[in-house]
Amino acid sequence: MAYRIFLVEDDPGIRDELTALLERYGYCCASPADFDDVAGQALDWGAQLVLLDLNLPRYDGYHVCRALRQRSDLPIMVVTSRDTEMDELMSMNLGADDFLTKPYNTQILLARMARLLQRAYPSGERPAMTCGPLALDLGRSVAAAWGAEQELTRNELRLLQTLMSRPGEIVSRNQLMIALWNDHAFVDDNTLTVNMTRLRRKLEGLGLSEALVTRRGQGYQLCL
Known part of the structure; x- marks a missing residue:
């Protein structure tokens, strides 16, 4: 299972170039759809490492770093053109790991990423998540x-991980x-509905028929 890298970079050229590089080395990459709640998007997507620029629209990288660290201990690497000692000190004080x-x-970037990932996930994978049974x-x-066990597709895994990160x-x-x-891949509303239906059936197969609740007009809720 490829490590999931969340790229917080508002320059499309740099972002696309970095995405291509990382995917060539076997990483799975995503970027925020907007810059209103970057931390929430990274965590909902299941990021395992965040590459964070400091110069961002809406909120700067310091704000994002603080918000991430308040909710998670996932590795954060600040990658920025701001090169003063104060920028580095501020980043580290707010919880950045590098x-x-x-x-x-690029080889130094890859080596530092590998070091952070190895330190954060020494077994090579993320630990199991639990929520009730x-x-x-x-x-x-x-x-x-x-x-009982149920194998999940990649999409089912992402959806269940997101729901389990916000139980209730x-x-x-x-x-x-x-x-x-x-x-x-372009994800439309129908794709989500199909995958949620499949996920509900698999939870029913585990004896959790009432676990996934549809809140009409609002979304979904995991009740365990």
């Missing part, structure tokens, strides 16, 4: 409950579509 200035050597093995893409909360359809989005 700081790299542009222009950078439901367990989600992200490495094997398997959901389990009451001694209503997650909007837009947030779930962001979780499915990547650079290779």
Whole structure:
């Protein structure tokens, strides 16, 4: 299962170039659809490492770094053209794990990313998530409950991971579509509906027939 890298970069040229580089080395990449809630989008998508620019529209990278660190301990690498000692110090004080200035050597970037990922996920995969009787093995893409298991597709895994990260909360359809989005596929409303129907059937197969609740006009809620 490829590591999931969330690229927070508002320059389309740099973002596309970096995406192409990382995907060539086997990473799975995504970027925010907008800059209103970057931290929320990264976490909903299941990012395992965030590459964060400081110069952003709406809120700067310091704000994003702080918001991420308040909700998660996932690795954050600041990649920016701002190269003063104060920029680096501020980034580290707000919870960034590394700081790299542009222009950078791509091999150094890759080496630092690999170091952060190895340190954060020494087994090579993300740990299992649990919510009540439901367990989600992200490495094997398997959901389990009451001694039974169900294999999940990539989309089902992303959706369940997003819902389990917000147990009891209503997650909007837009947030779930962001979780499915990547650079290779357009996700429409029907795609989401189909995948949610399949996920509900698999949860029913685990004896959790009432776990996934549809809130009409609002989204979906995982109740366990």
